[in-house]
Amino acid sequence: MADPFSLEDADEPDFARAPAPREGGIAARAQAAMRAGMGVPRYVEALNPEQRAAVEALDGPVLVLAGAGTGKTRVLTTRIAHIIATGRARAHEILAVTFTNKASREMKERIAALAGPVAEGMPWLGTFHAIGTKILRRHAELVGLKSGFTILDTDDQVRLLRQVIQSENIDDKRWTPRALAIQIDNWKNRGLEPSRVPAGEAEAFANGKGRHLYTLYQERLKILNAADFGDLLLEGLRLLREHPDILAEYQRRFRYILVDEYQDTNTVQYLWLRLLAQPSAERPQRNICCVGDDDQSIYGWRGADVDNILRFEKDFPGATVIRLERNYRSTGHILAAAAHLIAHNEGRLGKTLFTDGEEGEKPTVSGVWDSEEEARTIGEDIEQLQRKGQSLDEVAILVRASFQMREFEERFITLGLPYKVIGGPRFYERAEIRDALAYLRCVAQPADDLAFERIFNVPKRGLGDATLQILHDHARRQKIPLMQAARELIETEELKPRPRQIIRALMDDFARWSSQIDAKPHNELAEQILEESGYTDMWQKDRSADAAGRLENLKELVRSMEEFPDLGGFLEHISLVMDADNREAGERLSIMTLHAAKGLEFETVYLPGWEEGLFPHQRSLDEQGRAGLEEERRLAYVGITRARLRAKIYFATNRRIRGMWQTTIPSRFLDELPAAHVDVVEAPQGNYGGYGVSRFNSLDTFGSSYNTPGWQRAQKNRQKNGNDNSGFSERGQASWSNPSRRGGQTIEGELVAKSSVVSGFTKGVRVFHQKFGPGTVSAVDGNKLTVDFDKAGRKMVLESFVQAA
DNA sequence: CAAAGCTACCTTTTT
DNA sequence: GGTAGCTTTG
Numbered sequence: 001m002a003d004p005f006s007l008e009d010a011d012e013p014d015f016a017r018a019p020a021p022r023e024g025g026i027a028a029r030a031q032a033a034m035r036a037g038m039g040v041p042r043y044v045e046a047l048n049p050e051q052r053a054a055v056e057a058l059d060g061p062v063l064v065l066a067g068a069g070t071g072k073t074r075v076l077t078t079r080i081a082h083i084i085a086t087g088r089a090r091a092h093e094i095l096a097v098t099f100t101n102k103a104s105r106e107m108k109e110r111i112a113a114l115a116g117p118v119a120e121g122m123p124w125l126g127t128f129h130a131i132g133t134k135i136l137r138r139h140a141e142l143v144g145l146k147s148g149f150t151i152l153d154t155d156d157q158v159r160l161l162r163q164v165i166q167s168e169n170i171d172d173k174r175w176t177p178r179a180l181a182i183q184i185d186n187w188k189n190r191g192l193e194p195s196r197v198p199a200g201e202a203e204a205f206a207n208g209k210g211r212h213l214y215t216l217y218q219e220r221l222k223i224l225n226a227a228d229f230g231d232l233l234l235e236g237l238r239l240l241r242e243h244p245d246i247l248a249e250y251q252r253r254f255r256y257i258l259v260d261e262y263q264d265t266n267t268v269q270y271l272w273l274r275l276l277a278q279p280s281a282e283r284p285q286r287n288i289c290c291v292g293d294d295d296q297s298i299y300g301w302r303g304a305d306v307d308n309i310l311r312f313e314k315d316f317p318g319a320t321v322i323r324l325e326r327n328y329r330s331t332g333h334i335l336a337a338a339a340h341l342i343a344h345n346e347g348r349l350g351k352t353l354f355t356d357g358e359e360g361e362k363p364t365v366s367g368v369w370d371s372e373e374e375a376r377t378i379g380e381d382i383e384q385l386q387r388k389g390q391s392l393d394e395v396a397i398l399v400r401a402s403f404q405m406r407e408f409e410e411r412f413i414t415l416g417l418p419y420k421v422i423g424g425p426r427f428y429e430r431a432e433i434r435d436a437l438a439y440l441r442c443v444a445q446p447a448d449d450l451a452f453e454r455i456f457n458v459p460k461r462g463l464g465d466a467t468l469q470i471l472h473d474h475a476r477r478q479k480i481p482l483m484q485a486a487r488e489l490i491e492t493e494e495l496k497p498r499p500r501q502i503i504r505a506l507m508d509d510f511a512r513w514s515s516q517i518d519a520k521p522h523n524e525l526a527e528q529i530l531e532e533s534g535y536t537d538m539w540q541k542d543r544s545a546d547a548a549g550r551l552e553n554l555k556e557l558v559r560s561m562e563e564f565p566d567l568g569g570f571l572e573h574i575s576l577v578m579d580a581d582n583r584e585a586g587e588r589l590s591i592m593t594l595h596a597a598k599g600l601e602f603e604t605v606y607l608p609g610w611e612e613g614l615f616p617h618q619r620s621l622d623e624q625g626r627a628g629l630e631e632e633r634r635l636a637y638v639g640i641t642r643a644r645l646r647a648k649i650y651f652a653t654n655r656r657i658r659g660m661w662q663t664t665i666p667s668r669f670l671d672e673l674p675a676a677h678v679d680v681v682e683a684p685q686g687n688y689g690g691y692g693v694s695r696f697n698s699l700d701t702f703g704s705s706y707n708t709p710g711w712q713r714a715q716k717n718r719q720k721n722g723n724d725n726s727g728f729s730e731r732g733q734a735s736w737s738n739p740s741r742r743g744g745q746t747i748e749g750e751l752v753a754k755s756s757v758v759s760g761f762t763k764g765v766r767v768f769h770q771k772f773g774p775g776t777v778s779a780v781d782g783n784k785l786t787v788d789f790d791k792a793g794r795k796m797v798l799e800s801f802v803q804a805a
Numbered sequence: 806c807a808a809a810g811c812t813a814c815c816t817t818t819t820t
Numbered sequence: 821g822g823t824a825g826c827t828t829t830g
Contacts, residue, residue: 100819129820153820173826229820264819302818401816403822423818460806576820595817617816635817658815659821 041085043078043114047071054289054322055079058088061277061316062289063262063309067353068338068641069329069601072291076258077107079289080122081115089255095276096125098260101576103599104130107260124254128269130576132232135239135250142243143235144222148568150441151575152221152228155434156450157181160224164216168209175206184214188230189303191237191268194218224449233268240275251280255287262292262312266303274315286316294349295342296638298595300624300631310349327353329601331360333677334647338640340674345630353641362679363640363647365610365670370654370661371404374608375411378650382417382589385604392418394603395589398639400615404608405591412589422592428574432539432550433557437574439529443513444567447481459538461506467499483510509533522570523561530554594635597642605643608650610636610667613657636669767804 044052054064054075066072080096083089098104104126111122124131133151140147152160161177161184183205187197194215202211221227227235240247257277259265265273277288290312297306313319327335335353342348368374382395397408405421412419427433435458441451457463474494475485489495490504513529520528530536536554539547564570590602609615616632624631640647651666761767765777778788 127820132820151820232820298817299819301816403815406822426819462806464806593817614816619816631817656821 041082043081047074047078048326050322050324050326051075051078054291054324055082057289057320057322058083058086058256059285059287061286061312061319063312063316063319063321064289064291064324065321065349065351066291066293066324067327067351068293068296068638069327070324070353071328072293072324073106073110073260075324076260076291077110077114080111080256080258083256084115091121092123093253093255094122094124094258095131095254095256096122096258096260097128097131097273098125099127099264101127101130103127103260127576128272129229129232132236132272133576136227136232136236139239139243139246142246143239145227145235146225148225148445148572150224150226150445150448150571151232152226152450153429153434153575154181154229155429156226157228159450159453160220161213161217164213164220165206168206168213168216170206170209170213175209180205180210180213180217183210184217185228185230186303187214188228188234189266189268191234191271193234193238225447226450230268233272237268237272237275240272247275248280250276251278252282255283257288259288259290259292262290263294263297263306263309264292264299264304265308266305270305270308277316288316293351295345295351295634296598298598298631298635298638300627301620306347310347323351325351325353327355328357329644330355330641331358331645333359333362334640334643334645336677337363337647337673338637340677341640341669341672342633342637344672345633347630361646362677363643363649363673364679364681365649365651365673366681367666368650368652371407371609371652371656374650374652375407378408378606378608378648379411379415379417381606381648382604383415390604392587392589394644395606396597396600396602396604396642397589397591397606397608398594398597398642399591400594400609400617400635402593404614408591408608418586418588419591420588422590423596427553427556430550430553432553435535436526436530436554436557437571439533439535440526440567441571442483442510443517443525443529444571446483446510446514449475449482452482455533455535459534461502461534463499463502467495467503470494483507517567522564522567523558525567526558526561530558594639598638601642601644603644604646604648605639606648606650607636607639608652609655610649610651610670611655611664612667613664614655615667615669633669633672761804765804 044055047055048071051071051074054062055078064072064075066075076096080094083094084091096104096107098107108122108125111125123134126134136143136145137147137149140149158177158181161180162172165172165175165177165180187201192198194211197211197214202208202214204210206213221231240250254276257273259273273288277286279286290309292309294306294309297304297309300306313321330338330353332355335355339352366377368377378397382390382392385395386392399405399408409419409421411417428437435455438451438454441448442455445451453468456468471482471485471489474480474489475482478485478488480488486503487507490500490507495503509532513525513532516525516528536551539550539554542550561567561570564573612618615636616629620628620632622628640649649670651664651670653663654661655664656662761777761780763777763780767775767777776788
């Protein structure tokens with residue numbers, strides 16, 4: 001696709017004088033209207049006063065503190081449209097950065113809707129990494145790379161580090177590549193090149209070898225013409241620091257800078273932004289606008305520095321600070337609960353959300369006996385809501401840790417409640433996708449040693465470590481890529497006849513594929529490669545449950561290649577922007593972590609597992625102390641504010657932790673909810689073994705709403721049972737394993753589907769289930785199937801969960 | 806070279 | 821308690 005605002009265009013000498021955008025669309029019309037003295041454009045009129053201020057404050061630094069659900073994205077996109085409409089800058093003179101591809105995609109779409117085709121010409125709207133890559137590619141030589149450098153993902157990174165560690169004769173069991181990768185990432189996040197790593201830290205790894213290994217790794221990357229994710233920003237930063245002329249060029253180019261989710265920026269990102277936002281002769285104003293919410297900073301553990309947002313006014317003196325506090329998402333009680341909770345944090349910039357909308361239902365807090373009952377109670381609750389017309393797409397279960405998901409999944413499978421898990425392994429991280437990509441990389445970039453190593457013996461072709469070692473030695477000696485080494489070695493006697501034969505065949509394959517790069521559409525070539533290499537075959541022969549899914553993924557990969565002009569273009573983008581939103585049909589409720597839920601909203605939100613140790617998570621407290629607790633609290637705040645109409649919080653008295661049943665204490669966050677805005681409800685099943693050591697008796701915060709019958713009964717039970725651990729676990733065991741307590745809930749009785757529905761499956765048909773694998777239908781009832789799974793045995797499942805095998 | 810056996814993990818995760 | 825990743829074994 002031709003880019004109407006190519007970089008070359010931007011380099012025109014007169015670009016500083018911005019002419020009116022030529023495109024149609026609302027923005028252009030609005031601008032015409034403004035010029036004609038017709039007042040405020042409609043898209044601005046539609047905003048509330050604070051939003052409008054944020055859009056119209058165009059000169060100088062601006063910090064927009066946008067609370068949850070206050071129209072943050074709307075402000076960002078409208079602001080961009082406004083900058084263009086008022087002729088302050090053209091689309092290619094605006095730098096707009098986000099964290100995720102999803103966010104940048106959404107922003108692009110919304111700008112397009114607002115301002116018409118102008119948005120397509122926003123070449124500098126993207127993730128930090130995408131923009132970093134773009135800049136880096138243009139000046140790659142200056143940091144020791146070539147413009148076509150490959151971007152390594154975590155997997156490649158680890159394998160490279162293993163080589164580096166081994167080359168130094170360090171025990172890679174004691175000092176694992178993974179640990180070093182984390183350490184190096186951490187340094188890169190903090191903007192530290194090898195020479196700048198604090199001595200103490202540098203010494204910590206492998207008895208003082210840390211800095212050395214980091215240096216070696218960077219050297220190896222340059223030799224491979226590769227960059228890891230951290231480099232995309234750190235090398236970009238180095239580039240700007242060491243080449244003032246280039247920095248000046250970008251400062252001149254970016255007349256306006258906008259940053260989304262500023263509270264999530266880490267140190268490199270911050271330094272990078274600060275450099276670009278510095279005033280210059282041609283742009284005396286620091287037109288940087290950061291949008292964020294300090295209360296939603298939940299990524300401290302991966303390097304995000306809340307201080308960046310807290311420090312904004314110091315960093316950018318004279319900054320305009322605008323607070324968006326009018327919430328359009330949640331009802332009054334939900335907001336009040338969230339606000340009261342987050343008020344317990346110190347070190348906030350301070351915001352209080354409010355709404356003109358209804359008070360709505362109070363968030364509820366329910367105690368349950370154990371995690372099993374928690375899943376059952378929530379499942380039943382969802383079914384009840386569903387009967388009242390609640391769409392499952394509007395229901396989410398937000399957990400603190402992913403291990404909590406399993407119990408819900410199991411429950412929903414037996415209930416036949418369709419669900420989806422958000423945030424599993426990403427598409428491009430799957431082994432089959434990475435293998436396929438490795439083949440393509442070998443063809444497109446014959447010097448890509450890491451890719452070659454990956455597929456060297458995949459599928460199994462009888463090559464082993466010994467052969468690889470010979471290739472490596474030769475390659476190292478001759479300073480040539482592995483594939484070339486292989487080609488040279490098959491002409492010699494160094495290899496044993498058998499491997500020599502196999503490698504020769506493989507090299508012939510690669511030669512054939514390479515010769516067709518320009519002759520064939522790249523997706524067809526990819527298909528051919530996967531066929532001829534025996535890779536597809538390998539999975540077809542694989543009888544394990546997920547083989548079918550993997551083949552499906554490979555098909556999807558080939559399909560997705562169509563969107564790119566050629567193989568090179570495809571590979572260039574793949575590492576940065578590849579995610580498969582599993583857009584399956586049908587209503588499903590969502591299960592995800594609280595982290596994954598940021599930015600989303602649902603009518604009904606379930607928040608299970610509010611217990612000390614799990615939430616707030618013990619590790620967070622141990623490792624980060626007070627800061628950790630505050631981040632956990634922000635996580636709780638994020639969770640509650642995802643809810644539009646209903647927030648339902650649960651805590652279990654007993655939870656299995658590392659296999660051991662343990663009695664737990666309700667989360668301190670429960671104490672921090674305002675009594676007047678929360679209902680404590682009796683668990684539907686009405687079985688109480690006691691709440692354990694409840695912290696609810698701090699009546700000053702919680703007070704009078706705790707006088708429901710259930711609560712009082714719980715109080716009584718608590719006194720009776722005290723804090724006797726053994727007593728609890730005994731009861732736990734008894735009730736857990738006693739079938740009568742399950743209230744005669746046969747699977748049959750709980751399935752939602754009506755028998756009148758005619759199934760597309762019949763008895764005896766072979767089917768495939770994502771979780772249970774292949775099986776044979778043994779009975780059909782409406783859209784309920786009884787299936788004998790090859791591995792998992794007989795289960796009753798909803799027909800929508802299986803496909804014909 | 807693949808299956809079985811053993812050990813060390815066990816919060817959150819984007820690019 | 822479950823599992824991933826590695827080592828041992830056939």
